[in-house]
Amino acid sequence: MKKILGRILWVVLSVVAALCLAGISLNRGEPINSIWLVLAAACTYLLGFRFYAKFIAAKVMVLNNDRATPSERLRNGHDFEPTNKWILFGHHFAAIAGPGPLVGPVLAAQFGYLPGTLWIIIGAVLGGAVQDFVILFSSLRRDGKSLGQMAREEIGKVGGLTALLTVLFIMIILLAVVALVVVNALKGSPWGTFTIAATMPIAIFMGLYLRYWRPGKVLECSVLGFILVVLGILAGQWVSVSSSIAPVFTLSGVALAIAVIVYGFLASALPVWLLLAPRDYLSTFVKLGVVLMLGVGILFVRPQMQLPAFTRFIDGSGPIFAGKIFPFCFITIACGAISGFHSLISSGTTPKMFAKEWHAWPVGYGSMLLESFVAIMAMIAACVLQPGIYFAVNSPGGVVGATPEAAVATVSSWGFPVTTSDMAGLARQVGEQSLFSRTGGAPSLALGMAHIFAKGGGGQAILAFWYHFAIMFEALFILTVIDAGTRVGRFMLQDFLSHIYKPLGRTSWLPGVILTSALIVLAWGYFLYQGVRDPLGGINSLWPLFGIANQLLAAIALCVATTIFIKMHRARYLWITCIPLVWLITVTFTAACQKIFSSDPRIGFLAQADRLESVVESGVAAANLAEMQTLIFNARLDAMVCGIFLLLVTTILVDSFRIWVGILRGTREARVTEAPFVLSRLRPEEL
Amino acid sequence: MKQFKTVCQLLLDFVRELGDQNAYQRYLAIHSRKHSREEWQRFCAERLSAKYQRAKCC
Numbered sequence: 104m105k106k107i108l109g110r111i112l113w114v115v116l117s118v119v120a121a122l123c124l125a126g127i128s129l130n131r132g133e134p135i136n137s138i139w140l141v142l143a144a145a146c147t148y149l150l151g152f153r154f155y156a157k158f159i160a161a162k163v164m165v166l167n168n169d170r171a172t173p174s175e176r177l178r179n180g181h182d183f184e185p186t187n188k189w190i191l192f193g194h195h196f197a198a199i200a201g202p203g204p205l206v207g208p209v210l211a212a213q214f215g216y217l218p219g220t221l222w223i224i225i226g227a228v229l230g231g232a233v234q235d236f237v238i239l240f241s242s243l244r245r246d247g248k249s250l251g252q253m254a255r256e257e258i259g260k261v262g263g264l265t266a267l268l269t270v271l272f273i274m275i276i277l278l279a280v281v282a283l284v285v286v287n288a289l290k291g292s293p294w295g296t297f298t299i300a301a302t303m304p305i306a307i308f309m310g311l312y313l314r315y316w317r318p319g320k321v322l323e324c325s326v327l328g329f330i331l332v333v334l335g336i337l338a339g340q341w342v343s344v345s346s347s348i349a350p351v352f353t354l355s356g357v358a359l360a361i362a363v364i365v366y367g368f369l370a371s372a373l374p375v376w377l378l379l380a381p382r383d384y385l386s387t388f389v390k391l392g393v394v395l396m397l398g399v400g401i402l403f404v405r406p407q408m409q410l411p412a413f414t415r416f417i418d419g420s421g422p423i424f425a426g427k428i429f430p431f432c433f434i435t436i437a438c439g440a441i442s443g444f445h446s447l448i449s450s451g452t453t454p455k456m457f458a459k460e461w462h463a464w465p466v467g468y469g470s471m472l473l474e475s476f477v478a479i480m481a482m483i484a485a486c487v488l489q490p491g492i493y494f495a496v497n498s499p500g501g502v503v504g505a506t507p508e509a510a511v512a513t514v515s516s517w518g519f520p521v522t523t524s525d526m527a528g529l530a531r532q533v534g535e536q537s538l539f540s541r542t543g544g545a546p547s548l549a550l551g552m553a554h555i556f557a558k559g560g561g562g563q564a565i566l567a568f569w570y571h572f573a574i575m576f577e578a579l580f581i582l583t584v585i586d587a588g589t590r591v592g593r594f595m596l597q598d599f600l601s602h603i604y605k606p607l608g609r610t611s612w613l614p615g616v617i618l619t620s621a622l623i624v625l626a627w628g629y630f631l632y633q634g635v636r637d638p639l640g641g642i643n644s645l646w647p648l649f650g651i652a653n654q655l656l657a658a659i660a661l662c663v664a665t666t667i668f669i670k671m672h673r674a675r676y677l678w679i680t681c682i683p684l685v686w687l688i689t690v691t692f693t694a695a696c697q698k699i700f701s702s703d704p705r706i707g708f709l710a711q712a713d714r715l716e717s718v719v720e721s722g723v724a725a726a727n728l729a730e731m732q733t734l735i736f737n738a739r740l741d742a743m744v745c746g747i748f749l750l751l752v753t754t755i756l757v758d759s760f761r762i763w764v765g766i767l768r769g770t771r772e773a774r775v776t777e778a779p780f781v782l783s784r785l786r787p788e789e790l
Numbered sequence: 791m792k793q794f795k796t797v798c799q800l801l802l803d804f805v806r807e808l809g810d811q812n813a814y815q816r817y818l819a820i821h822s823r824k825h826s827r828e829e830w831q832r833f834c835a836e837r838l839s840a841k842y843q844r845a846k847c848c
């Protein structure tokens with residue numbers, strides 16, 4: 104009876120998923136309710152989890168609970184510790200959830216809600232969650248080895264070194280682009296800038312509190328930190344209306360970029376307990392809390408989607424970023440559907456904490472589905488805004504015009520009516536001076552979230568609080584990505600430079616620490632500065648670069664996974680990793696080639712450089728010749744970075760392909776590097 | 791009621807895991823030491839230096 108009921112339930116879920124997907128796909132003209140998206144995603148995820156992921160776990164990976172996991176065999180109470188699967192699920196989700204799935208869908212909403220939503224759902228079920236799951240499994244069977252180590256062992260030295268270099272380059276672009284999101288969110292906003300500035304002394308206070316006054320009381324300290332941050336948001340309102348203090352916190356993009364660069368350097372060079380760790384604790388709790396709040400808010404409010412299913416910008420003429428729906432929608436969504444960075448997390452801490460192999464099923468596959476659900480929520484938050492407001496906020500001044508009148512005229516001419524009084528009224532409501540051209544995705548996401556939260560409780564009266572609360576939430580964990588990323592980049596650079604001069608590799612040698620921190624900060628800082636000065640808002644060039652890099656890293660992870668499957672004699676299941684791999688290669692190579700070679704200056708970096716050069720040659724830009732020369736150099740640099748990404752990934756692809764063909768032809772030994780089988784003796788009560 | 795208690799305990803364990811408090815208890819148990827400011831500082835030095843050698847996800 105129970106079995107029959109179970110089957111009926113899955114049939115009902117399949118019907119609901121099909122109806123909801125058809126509903127959101129076929130609906131045109133009238134706004135639909137966001138609950139359709141929530142149901143379509145939730146039902147598809149459940150089906151994918153129950154059937155597809157379980158098939159992979161049982162038939163391909165052959166997970167075995169009798170096999171002792173690394174946490175049991177190598178148990179040391181530190182990294183290797185058997186952990187309850189639900190705790191590990193939350194832990195892994197907290198580790199993979201970053202700003203990407205929040206910002207990407209907001210930007211991709213320029214095509215309308217449908218393309219992005221479908222890709223988030225399908226991409227996660229068939230690509231992103233599969234990648235996370237197979238890498239987690241591979242690392243689990245190899246005592247928690249990292250992606251780089253697995254690439255070196257499974258593919259070869261060239262593959263390993265290329266993977267490491269790719270990660271370093273991606274890190275630089277990632278840090279620049281997320282820093283740009285923060286800068287654009289805080290530009291000209293004394294309230295937001297004050298709130299974020301206040302989190303620095305709060306974090307230092309927390310660091311000192313934990314180290315000297317109440318050692319070990321992390322939860323107590325985090326609650327205290329959260330109260331102080333909320334007080335900071337409330338104080339920010341007072342700051343924003345104070346004629347004497349507001350100007351101090353009303354900063355330009357360049358000033359904010361310099362501030363973020365200095366912060367990145369300090370966070371990388373200072374002891375971790377003082378600034379980085381307390382911020383990280385606080386940001387993790389706030390991140391999980393806000394994601395939960397947003398989910399509950401959407402279910403409670405069930406807002407209408409205001410953006411249409413498709414906009415006119417699917418033809419590539421989008422104001423937020425240029426390029427057609429294929430490949431740029433997929434590049435822009437990035438982490439919400441498939442994220443290469445997850446392969447670094449899946450081959451890090453988590454595999455060392457599994458008590459049983461089958462726990463990898465909910466943790467590896469399920470966590471990514473939850474992350475994808477966060478992306479759906481971000482898409483909803485962006486699409487509940489009036490389209491005119493969404494485009495006026497997200498379009499750079501260089502596209503819509505520098506004045507409010509020009510901007511509303513341009514946006515309205517696209518068929519998305521908006522007036523200067525609409526924008527001024529909204530800015531007043533959320534306590535901002537202006538909401539025009541606040542590119543980067545964070546302000547429009549914060550607006551959408553504030554609307555949902557305000558409808559859930561408090562109404563329009565506290566819209567300003569919720570808006571700044573959302574900005575604080577985004578900036579807080581983006582800055583945590585920046586400080587931790589800079590530190591990791593520093594370690595990687597120290598590792599490379601130690602081959603040239605040995606002391607540079609010592610993490611305790613101060614000159615080495617300062618030099619490598621400065622080099623990493625300068626590397627991403629340069630791209631950040633370039634983005635801030637870009638007349639098209641920076642996001643147009645940097646976000647696609649980040650998307651391409653991230654997806655190429657996913658391609659590397661899938662190459663490693665495919666190699667492992669072949670070595671495990673699972674060649675007949677290769678389609679599981681090869682379908683997403685072929686798709687990723689097609690999308691990223693098309694996008695990268697277009698970004699380098701497209702003749703449209705809004706898309707192609709080289710065409711952009713040529714156009715600027717012709718302007719310089721014509722003498723029109725004689726007054727700002729130096730700036731034009733910098734823009735030309737930047738466009739060529741971006742083209743070169745894009746080319747380097749392609750070259751690195753081509754190297755790994757060719758190297759992997761050589762090995763696959765060798766093993767399948769029988770000319771190469773299929774040597775599996777798994778840890779040997781040991782019978783598990785872990786008792787349930789030990790968890 | 792029992793299930794509710796279990797869920798609450800699980801949630802508490804989860805936040806304690808995120809806040810490294812469980813890891814600290816394990817550290818004390820393994821080394822047979824008692825909680826003190828110095829022990830916490832020693833634990834942090836080990837734990838945090840390993841934790842922040844890994845990238846944060848995007």
